[in-house]
Amino acid sequence: MSSLRSEKTIVDIAEELELSVSTVSRALNDHPNISAKTKERVKKMARKLGYRPNAMAAGLRNNKSKTIGLIVPRISMFFPATISTIIQNKLQEFGYNLIICQSNDSLEQEIELANTLYSARVDGLAVSATLYTTDFSHFDIFKQQNTPIVFFDRTPKDYNVKVIKGDDFLGGYKATEHLVEKGCKDIVHISGPLTCNLYTERLAGYKEALQRHKLPYKKHRVFFHELTRENAWQTAEKIFAQKPYPDGIFATNDTTAITILEYCRKHGIKVPEECKIVGYSNDPRTEIITPSITSVDQFPATMGERIVAALMDLIQARHPAAYRHSQEIVPIQLVERESSGGTGWEIPDPVSNGKTAVATGATAKAVKKKK
Missing domain, CATH: 3.40.50.2300 (Response regulator)
Incomplete structure (x- = not known):
């Protein structure tokens, strides 16, 4: 009984077919020197015996x-x-x-x-x-x-x-600039911890866009925390605790952007009329929520x-x-939707954009040259 339950090896296949172990091994690995007929016999017997190749052992070899x-x-x-x-x-x-x-x-x-x-x-x-x-x-x-x-x-x-x-620098820049171009002058930035490269670079893009459009950087309008729904809701309570409310919010992930939208809807703050919102990642949820949320696609x-x-x-x-x-x-691409006052969106070919982005190098320098 125990022998029936034991793991079958190429030795067992060789004994059943009265072949050498080396022939069985070569047949299982489709060696060109083994005939198609022998390969078929070996593989049929392997299936019959329930043989399983030992990938770990092969890897060690x-x-x-x-x-x-x-x-x-x-x-x-x-x-x-x-x-x-x-x-x-x-x-x-x-x-x-x-x-x-x-x-x-x-x-x-x-x-x-x-x-x-x-x-x-x-x-x-x-x-x-x-x-x-x-x-x-x-x-x-x-x-x-x-x-x-x-x-x-x-x-x-x-x-x-x-x-x-x-x-991420360009993503932060374009998200902020988009809000500015839509008429926003008091833009909140909700960021993740600055121990992570994503958020240092997106923050740098936010700052650069404000500076280029001659808007002040306000420390009390920038929030740092893990970008969970719970943290986003608490941040929304702080943002809208007193007037004047901001007219734009750039959230560095879509979970946060969606949560801010929900908070605004619950408290009668009209989006995008009173406050425009941009998220990040182009999560599929941003397209189906109402109003749909402008986001940055990372491809x-x-x-x-x-x-x-x-x-x-x-x-x-x-x-x-x-x-x-x-x-x-x-590359990244801003996907404009209703939350920032847009009505439609279009995504260019990411592959061709990618080649351009790699070839041109640091976008931070490129943006600054436009000034």
């Missing part, structure tokens, strides 16, 4: 696991969820599997996940860091072993790895494809470390 590790803050959020799907689908085209992990924005958990994926011998790693990751040394073990790492979206400032990120599908392309390039390179000092910028 050839030092390749054919798996990629992915660490994201929260899989429930629109942006990382979309990117995760694209990465998995694209990796399958190259014969790789994906291990998806979420840090829940906990640095301690991110460290633990990095160690776990290292122990799993992943062939490469893609990471969007937590809000509070400022020391990235827990990823050094991958660099020491020349295991490719690609950081995306939430990325390190001074850590020698491949970085693929959105144009997550484009970013996911570029992450996979970068990983494959690094894996195939003889000296991966030589390719780890680069930064690639994925």
Whole structure:
């Protein structure tokens, strides 16, 4: 009875067919020197016996696991969820599997996940860091072993790895400038923690747009916290606690923008007539809510494809470390909707825009040159 329950191996297949173990192994791996008839016999017997190839053992032999590790803050959020799907689908085209992990924005958990994926011998790693990751040394073990790492979206400032990120400065600039062009003169900015690159850059874009249009930067009109629904509601209570109310709000994620809209609707503040709102990420909810919300599209599908392309390039390179000092910028696009007084929207081709964004370099410098 115990022998029937034991895991079958290529030895069992070889004994059943009276073939050598090496012939069975080659047949299962479609070796060109094995006839089609023998391959079919071997594979038929493998199915009959319930044989399962040991991918881990094969990986140890050839030092390749054919798996990629992915660490994201929260899989429930629109942006990382979309990117995760694209990465998995694209990796399958190259014969790789994906291990998806979420840090829940906990640095301690991110460290633990990095160690776990290292122990799993992943062939490469893609990471969007937590809000509070400022020391990235827990990823050094991958660099020491020349295991490719690609950081995306939430990325390190001074850590020698491949970085693929959105144009957050330009996104912050365009969101703010759009509100100014719609007539807003008192614009609130709701930001995430400044330990994260996304929010430092979007804040810089907000400030630059105000300065370019000769509007003052008011510290009491800027709020910093994790961008949850609960925090957004509390911030809305502070914003509208007394008049004069702001005439524009730039929220750096769509959950916050939607929550602000709900607060305004509950308290009789008309959007966009009395207060205009712009969010960030172009979450599908922004299009179906009433009024629909103007947002900044980050093109997550484009970013996911570029992450996979970068990983494959690094894996195939003889000296991966030589390719780890680069930064690639994925374009953004303001999607104008009703919450800021718009009536329609149009998204240009993100691929062609992406090439332009990468070629022109730092958008912060480009914006300042217009002044």
